[in-house]
Amino acid sequence: xxxxxxxxxxxxxxxxxxxxxxxxxxxxxxxxxxxxxxxxxxxxxxxxxxxxxxxxxxxxxxxxxxxxxxxxxxxxxxxxxxxxxxxxxxxxxxxxxxxxxxxxxxxxxxxxxxxxxxxxxxxxxxxxxxxxxxxxxxxxxxxxxxxxxxxxxxxxxxxxxxxxxxxxxxxxxxxxxxxxxxxxxxxxxxxxxxxxxxxxxxxxxxxxxxxxxxxxxxxxxxxxxxxxxxxxxxxxxxxxxxxxxxxxx
Amino acid sequence: xxxxxxxxxxxxxxxxxxxxxxxxxxxxxxxxxxxxxxxxxxxxxxxxxxxxxxxxxxxxxxxxxxxxxxxxxxxxxxxxxxxxxxxxxxxxxxxxxxxxxxxxxxxxxxxxxxxxxxxxxxxxxxxxxxxxxxxxxxxxxxxxxxxxxxxxxxxxxxxxxxxxxxxxxxxxxxxxxxxxxxxxxxxxxxxxxxxxxxxxxxxxxxxxxxxxxxxxxxxxxxxxxxxxxxxxxxxxxxxxxxxxxxxxx
Numbered sequence: 001x002x003x004x005x006x007x008x009x010x011x012x013x014x015x016x017x018x019x020x021x022x023x024x025x026x027x028x029x030x031x032x033x034x035x036x037x038x039x040x041x042x043x044x045x046x047x048x049x050x051x052x053x054x055x056x057x058x059x060x061x062x063x064x065x066x067x068x069x070x071x072x073x074x075x076x077x078x079x080x081x082x083x084x085x086x087x088x089x090x091x092x093x094x095x096x097x098x099x100x101x102x103x104x105x106x107x108x109x110x111x112x113x114x115x116x117x118x119x120x121x122x123x124x125x126x127x128x129x130x131x132x133x134x135x136x137x138x139x140x141x142x143x144x145x146x147x148x149x150x151x152x153x154x155x156x157x158x159x160x161x162x163x164x165x166x167x168x169x170x171x172x173x174x175x176x177x178x179x180x181x182x183x184x185x186x187x188x189x190x191x192x193x194x195x196x197x198x199x200x201x202x203x204x205x206x207x208x209x210x211x212x213x214x215x216x217x218x219x220x221x222x223x224x225x226x227x228x229x230x231x232x233x234x235x236x237x238x239x240x241x242x243x244x245x246x247x248x249x
Numbered sequence: 250x251x252x253x254x255x256x257x258x259x260x261x262x263x264x265x266x267x268x269x270x271x272x273x274x275x276x277x278x279x280x281x282x283x284x285x286x287x288x289x290x291x292x293x294x295x296x297x298x299x300x301x302x303x304x305x306x307x308x309x310x311x312x313x314x315x316x317x318x319x320x321x322x323x324x325x326x327x328x329x330x331x332x333x334x335x336x337x338x339x340x341x342x343x344x345x346x347x348x349x350x351x352x353x354x355x356x357x358x359x360x361x362x363x364x365x366x367x368x369x370x371x372x373x374x375x376x377x378x379x380x381x382x383x384x385x386x387x388x389x390x391x392x393x394x395x396x397x398x399x400x401x402x403x404x405x406x407x408x409x410x411x412x413x414x415x416x417x418x419x420x421x422x423x424x425x426x427x428x429x430x431x432x433x434x435x436x437x438x439x440x441x442x443x444x445x446x447x448x449x450x451x452x453x454x455x456x457x458x459x460x461x462x463x464x465x466x467x468x469x470x471x472x473x474x475x476x477x478x479x480x481x482x483x484x485x486x487x488x489x490x491x492x493x494x495x496x497x498x
Contacts, residue, residue, distance in 0.1 A: 019270045022360055062337020062360060083335055086362050088311020111271055111311060111362075113335050169418040 003045035004099060006130070007106060014105035018055035023112040024066040025053035025152070026081055027159035030121035030137050031176040034188045037121065037139045038156055039074060041132040048149040049138070051156070052076075053112065066115045074135050075127025081115040084162040085155075092151050116159040118176045167193050171212050171241045174233050182220050182228040183207070212238045252294035253348060255379070256355060263354035267304035272361040273315040274302035274401070275330055276408035279370035279386055280425040283437045286370065286388045287405055288323060290381040297398040298387070300405070301325075302361065315364045323384050324376025330364040333411040341400045365408040367425045416442050420461050420490045423482050431469050431477040432456070461487045
């Protein structure tokens with residue numbers, strides 16, 4: 001069965017089980033080699049990259065839908081996703097699936113709900129679905145070189161802006177870093193999210209003042225430099241800071 | 250024509266022009282008498298209060314839809330609304346319209362997109378629509394005493410939380426306050442949004458440090474106390490601070 005037949009077959013089923021006009025697109029960010037990356041699928045039908053999105057069942061809460069979609073499409077489980085924006089332009093999905101007529105479920109207008117999450121990519125064992133020829137982490141620096149479908153580039157950029165805004169007033173990093181990390185690794189994470197270099201002294205002072213770090217009785221060894229201290233997050237204080245925010249008031 | 254007949258008639262038209270399963274609900278906050286209030290409609294069909302929400306046309310961008318809805322339902326024009334959350338529980342609108350069968354457009358499952366905005370209530374001349382017996386600003390302190398439909402109480406609470414989070418890292422108030430205001434009025438606005446009292450000295454120092462205020466060559470006269478200085482927002486600096494946020498980094 002080629003990918004066109006596959007869509008026609010799935011379309012009949014989709015009309016039965018999914019709400020029309022509504023989709024969910026998860027943007028999963030990972031941090032690796034001092035860079036951010038994002039989880040994408042390359043579709044069989046036309047070789048473009050997509051977020052691992054999908055549709056909402058008629059009898060399913062939206063929040064459950066996005067978790068099921070991520071599991072179905074990429075094998076990713078046990079993630080906590082947060083809504084960040086809705087993409088509702090009338091023609092955002094209009095020009096896709098030109099090989100099909102309007103009866104195809106996948107071809108209608110979709111308003112999509114964007115969700116995002118931050119995770120350490122090592123955690124996941126990716127499994128691609130039947131519509132995709134691959135399921136991969138792509139570095140953000142590689143995005144200009146690949147073809148992204150529809151408005152998925154805009155969705156990723158908006159997720160990144162949300163993350164940038166969020167890091168200015170909430171602690172972030174718990175899910176992105178390994179359990180033990182150096183202050184320099186944490187600084188690098190903040191720098192790639194904020195898109196700017198930070199002054200080392202200021203950063204160390206501010207991050208320590210938050211009271212969310214535990215200094216461990218260990219050092220990172222093996223580097224060329226003096227072995228740096230290792231830290232982990234203080235889970236209770238981290239959760240409190242996440243709850244209350246780092247208010248200016 | 251009673252309200253039941255009215256719904257049946259509208260339902261036929263609605264199926265033609267609107268996307269099924271999708272709605273938009275604007276939460277418009279105003280500030281008056283040192284309190285926040287919210288714009289609500291009281292529906293003819295059953296005497297409950299609603300946000301002035303509605304549906305998205307098949308040929309309409311979501312952002313245009315919410316502005317049209319607000320104009321149609323409350324006569325409110327020229328507002329800038331921001332998305333804040335999607336409410337997608339499968340049964341959130343299920344138990345409404347019990348007097349009708351499932352063919353009524355209004356009775357299906359709706360995933361609703363929440364938008365919010367902050368405005369000085371004096372700006373608007375409210376005009377209720379044909380479904381409503383009134384269209385009013387209701388003080389937040391009055392909400393526990395009125396009957397709100399479906400999950401509209403939860404939507405308002407979530408909008409307020411969003412506003413609270415936002416005020417911790419962006420300047421807010423430009424649209425809520427009169428053109429000229431005292432620091433004490435601005436502090437009161439921050440206090441009602443944050444839901445806590447602020448130290449006067451700290452607040453004055455921090456707000457002045459943001460560089461978003463212009464001290465005017467005028468004082469508020471007529472009060473019992475020493476006439477306080479009047480301020481207005483410095484529009485350019487305010488816009489910059491809104492754009493860049495008050496980052497901790």
